[in-house]
């Protein structure tokens with residue numbers, strides 16, 4: 089069995105989460121959480137509302153500002169398309185985002201562009217981060233909405249959300265944050281960071297797949313238009329019967345991450361430091377991004393003279409990836425690395441290693457040794473050609 093080092097694409101569920109979901113599925117809470125005429129529905133509804141409190145408390149929001157979704161992809165679609173459809177009243181509006189974003193943000197932006205809005209994407213710096221000066225310089229007077237991710241899923245680079253948020257609040261610009269990779273891993277306070285909309289997922293933080301949430305600031309945004317039409321659940325903003333066990337699992341995962349955030353971070357940082365120290369003797373590699381400002385769980389490294397596929401194949405005891413799992417179905421070079429100025433052969437020689445709560449220091453070190461072996465083996469093969 090390979091050692092799993094692909095925590096940025098998804099995480100295994102924590103055993104406490106599995107136990108919680110199992111208990112919810114086995115108890116008499118299988119009623120429809122909207123059927124409030126009997127105890128089965130009431131009991132499911134109670135679980136949903138308690139879970140809403142857990143998610144809200146992790147980010148210093150009010151429970152009625154949390155909307156359940158199927159994951160961060162849907163939350164990003166709702167935050168952009170749902171906001172646009174609710175607020176757009178014919179005037180020309182400009183939305184600003186960046187080339188670093190996940191495809192679910194980029195595609196949502198393209199879809200509102202098709203509906204007549206102006207959309208522009210700013211370039212990150214060479215480290216894959218949004219410079220506040222570039223951001224402010226690109227700001228046109230008619231920008232009413234900014235969408236910027238917190239932690240990048242390919243490089244781990246972390247944007248200064250609080251600085252961008254404060255600028256947006258001061259200039260009455262709505263600020264959306266894709267927090268799929270940061271929630272539960274680094275502290276987020278939606279009030280201090282001046283966030284208006286924020287997308288969250290459960291499966292990146294030891295919760296189940298297929299569930300997430302959107303934070304909607306009730307003072308600055310209030311409502312969005314539902315993009316999923318039907319029975320009017322979630323105060324008419326997201327129809328569909330709520331999956332009680334998934335939501336309870338997400339809440340448990342968030343409660344655990346609140347308890348463990350500091351310890352997890354320190355441990356993961358130690359894994360990263362050991363890994364990088366061990367591979368530092370290899371020639372001709374570079375870190376995509378910088379150590380400074382990076383979430384330590386994600387490492388993107390480039391071997392310009394090698395192919396990532398060969399490296400992944402050669403590291404046979406480890407499950408690592410080329411980059412983002414979401415775009416690896418399409419064989420296009422990563423738009424994130426491209427926007428950072430990497431050349432095609434550098435992108436083709438990039439691998440992503442991501443650590444999690446379950447990674448041991450020993451595994452991180454063994455991965456580094458295996459990488460050293462793989463690089464030397466592949467270079468010998470090339471030399472022999």
Ligand code: PMP
Pocket residue numbers: 096097158159160161162190192237239240241266268269288289290291300413414
């Ligand atoms: N945004 C980012 C930054 C992500 O990393 C991901 C998952 N790769 C998503 C959004 C989509 O999340 P989900 O899988 O919950 O739809």
